Amino acid sequence: MQQLLRIFIVLLLCATPTAVQAKVNVFACEPEWAALAKEVGGAKVKTFAATHAKQDPHYIRARPSLIAKIRRADLVICSGSGLEIGWLPILLQKAKLGVQPGAIGYLMATNIVPILEKPAVVDRSMGDVHPEGNPHVHLNPNNILLVAKELSIRLASIDTPNAGFYQRQLSSFNTQWQQNIKTWESNASVLKGKTVVVHHRAFSYLLNWLGMNAVASLEPKPGIPPTTSHLEGLLQQLKASPADIIIRTPYEPSGASKWLSEKTGTPNLVLPYTIGGDAESRNLFTLFNRSVNLLKGTNHD
Template identity: 50%
Template sequence: MKALIWAALLLGSAWSIPAPALNVFACEPEWGALTRELAGDAVTLDVATSALQDVHQIEAKPSLIAKMRRADLVVCSGAELEAGWLPQLIRQSGNSKVASGPGSFMATDQVVTLDKPSELDRAAGDVHPQGNPHVQLDPYRVLAIAKALAARLAQLDPGNAAVYTQRLADFSTRWQAAIPNWEARAAPLKGRKVVVHHASWVYLLTWLGVEQIGTLEPKPGVPPTSGHLAGLIEITKAQSALAILSAAYQDPKAGEWLAERTGVPALVLPFTVGGDDQAKDLFGLYDATLDRLLGALK
């Protein structure tokens, strides 16, 4: 009899094992890192891309369909950054939970975007009608997104709501303590000028008060051409630019070509978590970015 009760208890405890953790599908490493900050091990996390990939140009590959199949929440940039692959993944996986509603979390929907084009014409390159989607390098926006994401996690997984609330409080404290430090360190960058590979730095530059004087791409999404690069030599020299910025995933050749002819250093910034050894998490990403930029001052 006793054995039976024990068996029943065991069975009962087996049943009461907490419901399988929330499955989160993050499109980009920065949102994967933010999810980790806010959820720790309370969720199962799949990150679809790496810092060395161009997220504009991912393919809807089978491994991603399999991951999407089990997702309860999709955390992506939005603003059409993933237009070429995310809708296909969702449709092919047959997972309607994440197509819209609470299962779909777009970072750019939580904040005001910059660079909204006043005119939509593909002759202007690959423009994003809802504004520039690369919002991860403005700490204030990241904080706003973190708060919204924590709320969403709690909504989908009320059992762990306390975990998300507590971790958000912890993250906010550390993040808000870090911001003044970053701003103090970055003060000498204010008013300086940079040439960028793709217009993916607008939030960082606006935050730091750095001016963008040119792009290596003649138009967004169009690879640099030698004619266009030659045209940049004069302006880069004349305005005594601080640096030429590329992201870790971009081909550094174009930036190096211009650096050689102008003496202005070509910097490769991590752009997202995992973009270099230092950018292991969101804090490291900001530290690494500022280190590289300040390094160009010397």
């Protein structure tokens, strides 16, 4: 017993932080927010992404490593609106006061940007709908800009000595990003009005931005995996009025979209969805480049 106690004490001593961390610890729930924190925070922040592109960010466990990371976070940046509802609240119970809801270090993108698909009536028979609306906001580049601005203000007030730095980082990101938006928009102008079948409503903001229309989803209800009867119905629907593309995220199973693609001859496409979604999508710029190019690649008329 005494031996155990000794080990405890040694562990405790080892664990005491030796020096004040100069960098701002940023805990990002999704890789896109980690990437944004890197753009705005540069070398002054240390970012950690709780999920990767192959994971569905809704179905994450509050695993020990995440508790250890959030425990030391100075800023938590997530999509919000219930996307992380199964795990973020548990993690936050172990986090600092400065990152609790309402605090300066608690940044939910869905609180900053205009929200799509906010249901008027919510009932779980409609599937796992989020009463706050669709939380997958990062695929509209204008939203990225809004969140970037907010993030730089938050970083500046957490790390006041470097406030000027964050301001400069933001303005250079801002200029660059806006130029890119113009390029993407002119590149993607041919996509306007195209019809799309999605797996889950993960691309609503992208489609909305590009003026494309989601005509159906492979999931019968959000969060409910595709069923044969639903797919059969979709097949009839697409036969009557064909769609242009079927898209899904890298983390969604391929079966349903491949099946429908084969039956209807509609091209099916995996879009990167977030950073690391494919080899090319290494940062926010390449993510949007790649997404627009992939969508255009299917456009042969």
